[in-house]
Amino acid sequence: METTTNGQNGAPALPLYTKKDFESGVDPRWCPGCGDFSIINQVQKLLPTVGVPREKIVFISGIGCSSRFPYYMNNYGMHTLHGRAPSFASGLKVSRPDLMVWVITGDGDALAIGGNHFIHAMRRNMDIKLVMFNNRIYGLTKGQVSPTSELGKKTKTTPYGSPDYPFNPPALALGAGATFVARTVDVEGAHMGGVLKAAAEHKGSTYVEVYQNCPVFNDGAYTYMTEKAVRADSILRMEQGKPLLFGKDGKKGIRFNPQTVHLEVVTVGENGITEKDILVHDATHEDPTIAFMLANLTGKPGFPTPIGVFRDVRQPTCDELTWQQIAEVKEKKGEPTLEKLLASGETWTVK
Numbered sequence: 001m002e003t004t005t006n007g008q009n010g011a012p013a014l015p016l017y018t019k020k021d022f023e024s025g026v027d028p029r030w031c032p033g034c035g036d037f038s039i040i041n042q043v044q045k046l047l048p049t050v051g052v053p054r055e056k057i058v059f060i061s062g063i064g065c066s067s068r069f070p071y072y073m074n075n076y077g078m079h080t081l082h083g084r085a086p087s088f089a090s091g092l093k094v095s096r097p098d099l100m101v102w103v104i105t106g107d108g109d110a111l112a113i114g115g116n117h118f119i120h121a122m123r124r125n126m127d128i129k130l131v132m133f134n135n136r137i138y139g140l141t142k143g144q145v146s147p148t149s150e151l152g153k154k155t156k157t158t159p160y161g162s163p164d165y166p167f168n169p170p171a172l173a174l175g176a177g178a179t180f181v182a183r184t185v186d187v188e189g190a191h192m193g194g195v196l197k198a199a200a201e202h203k204g205s206t207y208v209e210v211y212q213n214c215p216v217f218n219d220g221a222y223t224y225m226t227e228k229a230v231r232a233d234s235i236l237r238m239e240q241g242k243p244l245l246f247g248k249d250g251k252k253g254i255r256f257n258p259q260t261v262h263l264e265v266v267t268v269g270e271n272g273i274t275e276k277d278i279l280v281h282d283a284t285h286e287d288p289t290i291a292f293m294l295a296n297l298t299g300k301p302g303f304p305t306p307i308g309v310f311r312d313v314r315q316p317t318c319d320e321l322t323w324q325q326i327a328e329v330k331e332k333k334g335e336p337t338l339e340k341l342l343a344s345g346e347t348w349t350v351k
Protein backbone atom coordinates (compact mmCIF):
# COMPACT_ATOMS: atom_id res chain seq x y z
CA MET A 1 0.00 0.00 0.00
CA GLU A 2 1.35 3.43 -1.00
CA THR A 3 0.15 6.77 0.31
CA THR A 4 -0.99 9.60 -1.92
CA THR A 5 0.60 12.97 -1.24
CA ASN A 6 -2.43 15.14 -1.94
CA GLY A 7 -6.08 14.63 -1.10
CA GLN A 8 -8.64 16.06 -3.53
CA ASN A 9 -10.45 19.33 -2.67
CA GLY A 10 -8.58 19.64 0.57
CA ALA A 11 -9.65 16.17 1.77
CA PRO A 12 -7.04 14.24 3.73
CA ALA A 13 -4.82 12.04 1.57
CA LEU A 14 -6.25 8.56 1.04
CA PRO A 15 -3.94 5.58 0.91
CA LEU A 16 -3.77 3.97 -2.54
CA TYR A 17 -5.14 0.54 -1.80
CA THR A 18 -4.91 -2.57 -3.90
CA LYS A 19 -7.11 -5.68 -3.73
CA LYS A 20 -4.41 -7.37 -1.61
CA ASP A 21 -4.88 -4.80 1.16
CA PHE A 22 -8.36 -6.22 1.74
CA GLU A 23 -7.28 -9.88 1.87
CA SER A 24 -6.79 -11.17 5.41
CA GLY A 25 -4.60 -14.09 4.35
CA VAL A 26 -6.82 -16.56 6.25
CA ASP A 27 -7.63 -19.55 4.03
CA PRO A 28 -11.39 -19.58 3.41
CA ARG A 29 -13.20 -22.65 4.77
CA TRP A 30 -15.52 -22.66 1.77
CA CYS A 31 -15.80 -25.80 -0.37
CA PRO A 32 -13.93 -25.85 -3.67
CA GLY A 33 -16.09 -24.27 -6.38
CA CYS A 34 -18.35 -22.41 -3.92
CA GLY A 35 -19.82 -19.21 -5.39
CA ASP A 36 -18.74 -17.31 -2.25
CA PHE A 37 -15.19 -17.12 -3.66
CA SER A 38 -16.23 -15.07 -6.65
CA ILE A 39 -18.27 -12.70 -4.46
CA ILE A 40 -15.40 -11.98 -2.07
CA ASN A 41 -13.11 -11.52 -5.06
CA GLN A 42 -15.38 -8.80 -6.48
CA VAL A 43 -15.78 -7.08 -3.11
CA GLN A 44 -12.00 -7.02 -2.57
CA LYS A 45 -11.55 -5.61 -6.07
CA LEU A 46 -14.18 -2.93 -5.45
CA LEU A 47 -13.03 -1.55 -2.10
CA PRO A 48 -9.82 0.16 -3.30
CA THR A 49 -12.05 2.23 -5.63
CA VAL A 50 -14.69 3.48 -3.17
CA GLY A 51 -12.66 6.32 -1.69
CA VAL A 52 -13.17 5.25 1.93
CA PRO A 53 -10.24 4.59 4.30
CA ARG A 54 -9.96 0.91 5.17
CA GLU A 55 -10.42 1.56 8.89
CA LYS A 56 -13.82 3.12 8.13
CA ILE A 57 -15.20 0.07 6.33
CA VAL A 58 -16.95 -2.62 8.39
CA PHE A 59 -18.42 -5.99 7.40
CA ILE A 60 -21.02 -7.46 9.72
CA SER A 61 -22.38 -10.95 9.22
CA GLY A 62 -24.79 -13.36 10.87
CA ILE A 63 -24.32 -17.15 10.78
CA GLY A 64 -23.83 -19.42 7.78
CA CYS A 65 -21.13 -20.27 5.23
CA SER A 66 -21.62 -16.82 3.70
CA SER A 67 -21.33 -15.21 7.11
CA ARG A 68 -17.72 -16.41 7.46
CA PHE A 69 -16.91 -13.57 5.08
CA PRO A 70 -15.47 -11.04 7.61
CA TYR A 71 -12.68 -13.49 8.56
CA TYR A 72 -11.31 -13.31 5.06
CA MET A 73 -11.39 -9.51 4.82
CA ASN A 74 -8.59 -7.34 6.11
CA ASN A 75 -10.64 -4.61 7.75
CA TYR A 76 -13.00 -4.31 10.70
CA GLY A 77 -15.72 -6.93 10.90
CA MET A 78 -18.09 -8.74 13.22
CA HIS A 79 -19.45 -12.29 12.97
CA THR A 80 -22.60 -11.84 15.03
CA LEU A 81 -25.80 -13.74 15.83
CA HIS A 82 -27.94 -15.75 13.44
CA GLY A 83 -30.22 -13.34 11.54
CA ARG A 84 -29.23 -10.33 13.61
CA ALA A 85 -26.53 -8.73 11.46
CA PRO A 86 -28.89 -5.96 10.22
CA SER A 87 -29.55 -4.95 13.84
CA PHE A 88 -25.86 -4.81 14.78
CA ALA A 89 -25.23 -2.88 11.58
CA SER A 90 -28.08 -0.44 12.29
CA GLY A 91 -26.75 0.26 15.78
CA LEU A 92 -23.25 0.79 14.49
CA LYS A 93 -24.32 3.05 11.63
CA VAL A 94 -26.54 5.25 13.75
CA SER A 95 -23.83 5.73 16.37
CA ARG A 96 -20.96 6.05 13.87
CA PRO A 97 -22.43 7.59 10.68
CA ASP A 98 -18.90 8.13 9.35
CA LEU A 99 -18.48 4.37 8.76
CA MET A 100 -19.33 2.47 5.57
CA VAL A 101 -21.30 -0.48 6.92
CA TRP A 102 -21.86 -3.70 4.94
CA VAL A 103 -23.93 -6.70 5.98
CA ILE A 104 -23.08 -10.11 4.56
CA THR A 105 -25.80 -12.70 4.95
CA GLY A 106 -27.34 -15.83 3.45
CA ASP A 107 -30.92 -16.56 2.38
CA GLY A 108 -31.53 -18.54 5.58
CA ASP A 109 -29.83 -16.00 7.82
CA ALA A 110 -31.57 -12.96 6.27
CA LEU A 111 -35.00 -14.31 5.45
CA ALA A 112 -35.77 -17.13 7.91
CA ILE A 113 -34.54 -16.42 11.45
CA GLY A 114 -33.58 -12.86 10.43
CA GLY A 115 -36.64 -11.94 8.37
CA ASN A 116 -37.92 -9.45 10.91
CA HIS A 117 -34.55 -7.71 11.28
CA PHE A 118 -34.11 -7.62 7.52
CA ILE A 119 -37.42 -5.92 6.72
CA HIS A 120 -37.04 -3.30 9.43
CA ALA A 121 -33.51 -2.36 8.39
CA MET A 122 -34.84 -1.89 4.84
CA ARG A 123 -37.94 0.01 6.02
CA ARG A 124 -35.92 2.45 8.10
CA ASN A 125 -33.71 3.39 5.17
CA MET A 126 -30.73 2.72 7.38
CA ASP A 127 -27.56 3.51 5.42
CA ILE A 128 -26.29 -0.08 5.31
CA LYS A 129 -25.32 -2.23 2.34
CA LEU A 130 -26.76 -5.70 2.71
CA VAL A 131 -25.45 -8.36 0.35
CA MET A 132 -27.43 -11.61 0.47
CA PHE A 133 -25.78 -14.74 -0.96
CA ASN A 134 -28.76 -16.69 -2.24
CA ASN A 135 -27.93 -20.37 -2.74
CA ARG A 136 -31.55 -21.39 -2.02
CA ILE A 137 -30.42 -23.78 0.73
CA TYR A 138 -28.90 -23.83 4.21
CA GLY A 139 -25.26 -24.58 3.38
CA LEU A 140 -23.52 -24.52 6.75
CA THR A 141 -25.98 -26.93 8.37
CA LYS A 142 -25.75 -29.28 5.39
CA GLY A 143 -28.70 -28.87 3.12
CA GLN A 144 -32.04 -27.95 4.68
CA VAL A 145 -34.85 -26.09 2.90
CA SER A 146 -34.61 -22.29 2.99
CA PRO A 147 -37.17 -19.50 2.41
CA THR A 148 -35.86 -19.18 -1.15
CA SER A 149 -35.92 -22.92 -2.00
CA GLU A 150 -38.33 -23.56 -4.82
CA LEU A 151 -41.75 -25.20 -4.32
CA GLY A 152 -41.35 -28.97 -4.41
CA LYS A 153 -37.62 -28.85 -3.57
CA LYS A 154 -36.37 -32.07 -2.00
CA THR A 155 -33.95 -31.42 0.83
CA LYS A 156 -32.97 -33.15 4.07
CA THR A 157 -35.92 -31.49 5.84
CA THR A 158 -38.35 -31.82 2.93
CA PRO A 159 -37.72 -35.38 1.67
CA TYR A 160 -40.97 -35.41 -0.33
CA GLY A 161 -40.58 -31.88 -1.67
CA SER A 162 -41.12 -28.49 -0.06
CA PRO A 163 -44.83 -27.67 0.23
CA ASP A 164 -44.28 -23.95 0.69
CA TYR A 165 -43.75 -21.01 -1.64
CA PRO A 166 -40.44 -19.16 -1.64
CA PHE A 167 -39.85 -15.45 -1.11
CA ASN A 168 -39.00 -13.31 -4.08
CA PRO A 169 -36.26 -11.39 -2.22
CA PRO A 170 -36.03 -8.22 -4.36
CA ALA A 171 -39.83 -7.90 -4.22
CA LEU A 172 -39.66 -8.32 -0.43
CA ALA A 173 -36.94 -5.67 -0.15
CA LEU A 174 -38.94 -3.28 -2.36
CA GLY A 175 -42.09 -3.91 -0.35
CA ALA A 176 -40.19 -3.20 2.85
CA GLY A 177 -39.07 0.17 1.44
CA ALA A 178 -35.43 -0.42 0.48
CA THR A 179 -34.11 2.54 -1.51
CA PHE A 180 -31.61 0.43 -3.48
CA VAL A 181 -32.48 -3.05 -4.71
CA ALA A 182 -30.39 -5.10 -7.13
CA ARG A 183 -29.61 -8.63 -8.24
CA THR A 184 -26.50 -10.19 -9.73
CA VAL A 185 -25.01 -13.65 -10.27
CA ASP A 186 -21.79 -15.26 -8.96
CA VAL A 187 -20.67 -16.42 -12.42
CA GLU A 188 -20.96 -12.91 -13.91
CA GLY A 189 -17.93 -11.19 -12.35
CA ALA A 190 -18.08 -7.97 -14.38
CA HIS A 191 -21.82 -7.58 -13.79
CA MET A 192 -21.41 -8.21 -10.08
CA GLY A 193 -18.59 -5.64 -9.92
CA GLY A 194 -20.88 -3.02 -11.52
CA VAL A 195 -23.79 -3.76 -9.18
CA LEU A 196 -21.56 -3.67 -6.09
CA LYS A 197 -20.07 -0.35 -7.22
CA ALA A 198 -23.57 1.12 -7.56
CA ALA A 199 -24.43 -0.29 -4.12
CA ALA A 200 -21.30 1.28 -2.64
CA GLU A 201 -22.29 4.66 -4.06
CA HIS A 202 -25.86 4.52 -2.76
CA LYS A 203 -26.80 6.21 0.48
CA GLY A 204 -29.64 4.41 2.25
CA SER A 205 -30.90 0.87 2.73
CA THR A 206 -29.18 -1.17 0.06
CA TYR A 207 -30.14 -4.72 -0.85
CA VAL A 208 -28.05 -6.77 -3.27
CA GLU A 209 -29.07 -10.35 -4.00
CA VAL A 210 -26.31 -12.53 -5.44
CA TYR A 211 -27.39 -15.82 -6.98
CA GLN A 212 -24.73 -18.12 -5.57
CA ASN A 213 -24.05 -21.72 -6.41
CA CYS A 214 -23.56 -24.17 -3.54
CA PRO A 215 -21.93 -27.07 -5.40
CA VAL A 216 -22.23 -29.38 -2.38
CA PHE A 217 -25.88 -29.06 -1.29
CA ASN A 218 -27.67 -27.36 -4.19
CA ASP A 219 -25.47 -27.66 -7.23
CA GLY A 220 -26.69 -26.10 -10.45
CA ALA A 221 -29.47 -24.05 -8.82
CA TYR A 222 -29.06 -21.36 -11.49
CA THR A 223 -27.89 -23.27 -14.55
CA TYR A 224 -31.39 -22.85 -16.03
CA MET A 225 -30.35 -19.24 -16.67
CA THR A 226 -26.54 -19.17 -16.56
CA GLU A 227 -25.68 -21.96 -19.04
CA LYS A 228 -24.16 -20.44 -22.18
CA ALA A 229 -26.78 -21.97 -24.45
CA VAL A 230 -29.74 -20.39 -22.62
CA ARG A 231 -28.23 -17.26 -21.03
CA ALA A 232 -29.22 -14.71 -23.68
CA ASP A 233 -32.88 -15.75 -23.62
CA SER A 234 -33.08 -16.35 -19.86
CA ILE A 235 -31.49 -13.19 -18.46
CA LEU A 236 -32.90 -9.68 -18.71
CA ARG A 237 -30.09 -7.17 -18.09
CA MET A 238 -31.59 -3.99 -16.69
CA GLU A 239 -29.50 -0.95 -17.53
CA GLN A 240 -30.41 2.58 -16.54
CA GLY A 241 -31.94 4.57 -19.42
CA LYS A 242 -31.85 1.64 -21.84
CA PRO A 243 -34.72 -0.34 -23.36
CA LEU A 244 -35.34 -3.71 -21.70
CA LEU A 245 -34.21 -5.90 -24.60
CA PHE A 246 -32.88 -9.43 -24.40
CA GLY A 247 -32.46 -12.62 -26.45
CA LYS A 248 -29.72 -13.87 -28.77
CA ASP A 249 -30.34 -11.16 -31.36
CA GLY A 250 -31.52 -8.55 -28.84
CA LYS A 251 -34.94 -8.39 -30.47
CA LYS A 252 -37.07 -9.62 -27.59
CA GLY A 253 -38.20 -6.97 -25.17
CA ILE A 254 -40.42 -6.13 -22.23
CA ARG A 255 -43.47 -3.98 -22.93
CA PHE A 256 -45.90 -2.48 -20.45
CA ASN A 257 -49.39 -3.33 -21.66
CA PRO A 258 -51.81 -0.63 -20.42
CA GLN A 259 -54.87 -2.81 -21.22
CA THR A 260 -53.82 -5.72 -19.00
CA VAL A 261 -51.65 -3.59 -16.69
CA HIS A 262 -48.97 -6.25 -16.99
CA LEU A 263 -45.49 -6.58 -18.43
CA GLU A 264 -45.29 -8.80 -21.49
CA VAL A 265 -42.61 -10.21 -23.78
CA VAL A 266 -42.75 -8.89 -27.35
CA THR A 267 -40.46 -9.16 -30.36
CA VAL A 268 -39.22 -6.07 -32.15
CA GLY A 269 -40.09 -6.35 -35.84
CA GLU A 270 -43.11 -8.61 -35.27
CA ASN A 271 -46.79 -7.51 -35.13
CA GLY A 272 -45.83 -3.88 -35.67
CA ILE A 273 -43.64 -3.75 -32.56
CA THR A 274 -40.77 -1.26 -32.72
CA GLU A 275 -38.09 -0.37 -30.17
CA LYS A 276 -40.27 2.56 -29.10
CA ASP A 277 -42.73 0.05 -27.57
CA ILE A 278 -40.11 -1.37 -25.25
CA LEU A 279 -40.04 -0.22 -21.64
CA VAL A 280 -37.02 1.98 -20.91
CA HIS A 281 -35.46 1.08 -17.60
CA ASP A 282 -35.51 3.77 -14.92
CA ALA A 283 -34.42 2.62 -11.48
CA THR A 284 -34.71 6.16 -10.12
CA HIS A 285 -38.54 6.26 -10.14
CA GLU A 286 -39.75 7.42 -6.74
CA ASP A 287 -42.71 5.02 -7.09
CA PRO A 288 -41.47 1.40 -6.86
CA THR A 289 -44.39 -0.10 -8.84
CA ILE A 290 -42.49 -0.82 -12.07
CA ALA A 291 -39.49 -2.10 -10.09
CA PHE A 292 -41.88 -4.43 -8.28
CA MET A 293 -43.37 -5.63 -11.58
CA LEU A 294 -39.88 -6.34 -12.89
CA ALA A 295 -38.94 -8.20 -9.70
CA ASN A 296 -42.09 -10.29 -10.12
CA LEU A 297 -40.96 -11.55 -13.53
CA THR A 298 -38.55 -13.79 -11.60
CA GLY A 299 -39.53 -17.41 -12.12
CA LYS A 300 -42.54 -16.51 -14.25
CA PRO A 301 -42.88 -19.00 -17.12
CA GLY A 302 -41.99 -17.42 -20.47
CA PHE A 303 -40.11 -14.50 -18.88
CA PRO A 304 -36.37 -13.91 -18.42
CA THR A 305 -34.90 -13.35 -14.95
CA PRO A 306 -34.03 -9.67 -14.40
CA ILE A 307 -30.54 -8.81 -13.12
CA GLY A 308 -29.12 -5.35 -12.42
CA VAL A 309 -30.54 -2.48 -10.37
CA PHE A 310 -34.31 -2.48 -9.80
CA ARG A 311 -34.43 0.66 -7.67
CA ASP A 312 -31.99 3.43 -6.75
CA VAL A 313 -33.66 6.36 -5.01
CA ARG A 314 -32.17 8.92 -2.62
CA GLN A 315 -34.19 9.62 0.52
CA PRO A 316 -33.01 10.97 3.89
CA THR A 317 -31.60 8.02 5.80
CA CYS A 318 -32.49 6.97 9.33
CA ASP A 319 -29.05 7.89 10.65
CA GLU A 320 -29.20 11.32 8.97
CA LEU A 321 -32.66 12.00 10.41
CA THR A 322 -31.56 10.84 13.85
CA TRP A 323 -28.56 13.19 13.94
CA GLN A 324 -30.62 16.03 12.51
CA GLN A 325 -33.16 15.54 15.28
CA ILE A 326 -30.44 15.46 17.94
CA ALA A 327 -29.00 18.73 16.61
CA GLU A 328 -32.44 20.41 16.55
CA VAL A 329 -33.33 19.33 20.08
CA LYS A 330 -29.92 20.43 21.38
CA GLU A 331 -30.41 23.79 19.71
CA LYS A 332 -33.75 24.25 21.50
CA LYS A 333 -33.01 22.66 24.85
CA GLY A 334 -29.23 22.89 25.18
CA GLU A 335 -26.74 20.12 25.89
CA PRO A 336 -28.46 17.22 27.65
CA THR A 337 -27.35 16.00 31.07
CA LEU A 338 -28.54 13.02 33.05
CA GLU A 339 -29.82 15.34 35.82
CA LYS A 340 -31.94 17.31 33.35
CA LEU A 341 -33.32 14.10 31.87
CA LEU A 342 -34.25 12.65 35.26
CA ALA A 343 -35.94 15.89 36.29
CA SER A 344 -37.87 16.24 33.04
CA GLY A 345 -41.40 15.10 32.16
CA GLU A 346 -43.71 13.70 34.78
CA THR A 347 -41.75 13.59 38.02
CA TRP A 348 -43.07 13.44 41.53
CA THR A 349 -41.74 13.26 45.05
CA VAL A 350 -42.60 10.26 47.22
CA LYS A 351 -43.43 11.55 50.72
Ligand SMILES: Cc1ncc(C[n+]2csc(CCOP(=O)(O)OP(=O)(O)O)c2C)c(N)n1
Binds near residue numbers: 105
Ligand atom coordinates in the same frame (compact mmCIF):
# COMPACT_ATOMS: atom_id res chain seq x y z
C1 LIG B 1 -30.17 -19.56 16.79
C2 LIG B 1 -29.65 -20.51 15.75
N1 LIG B 1 -30.51 -21.32 15.09
C3 LIG B 1 -30.06 -22.16 14.15
C4 LIG B 1 -28.72 -22.22 13.87
C5 LIG B 1 -28.24 -23.20 12.83
N2 LIG B 1 -27.85 -22.56 11.56
C6 LIG B 1 -26.60 -22.14 11.34
S1 LIG B 1 -26.38 -21.49 9.82
C7 LIG B 1 -28.02 -21.79 9.42
C8 LIG B 1 -28.58 -21.46 8.08
C9 LIG B 1 -27.57 -20.93 7.13
O1 LIG B 1 -28.13 -20.79 5.86
P1 LIG B 1 -27.87 -19.53 4.97
O2 LIG B 1 -28.14 -18.28 5.71
O3 LIG B 1 -28.63 -19.71 3.72
O4 LIG B 1 -26.29 -19.53 4.75
P2 LIG B 1 -25.32 -20.47 3.92
O5 LIG B 1 -24.70 -21.38 4.93
O6 LIG B 1 -26.11 -21.20 2.89
O7 LIG B 1 -24.34 -19.50 3.34
C10 LIG B 1 -28.70 -22.38 10.48
C11 LIG B 1 -30.11 -22.76 10.47
C12 LIG B 1 -27.86 -21.35 14.58
N3 LIG B 1 -26.54 -21.32 14.31
N4 LIG B 1 -28.34 -20.52 15.50
Ligand code: SF4
Binds near residue numbers: 215
Ligand atom coordinates in the same frame (compact mmCIF):
# COMPACT_ATOMS: atom_id res chain seq x y z
S1 SF4 C 1 -21.65 -25.87 1.85
FE1 SF4 C 1 -22.19 -24.81 -0.05
S2 SF4 C 1 -22.37 -22.65 0.53
FE2 SF4 C 1 -21.22 -23.70 2.15
S3 SF4 C 1 -19.07 -23.43 1.60
FE3 SF4 C 1 -19.73 -25.40 0.79
S4 SF4 C 1 -20.35 -24.96 -1.31
FE4 SF4 C 1 -20.28 -22.99 -0.22
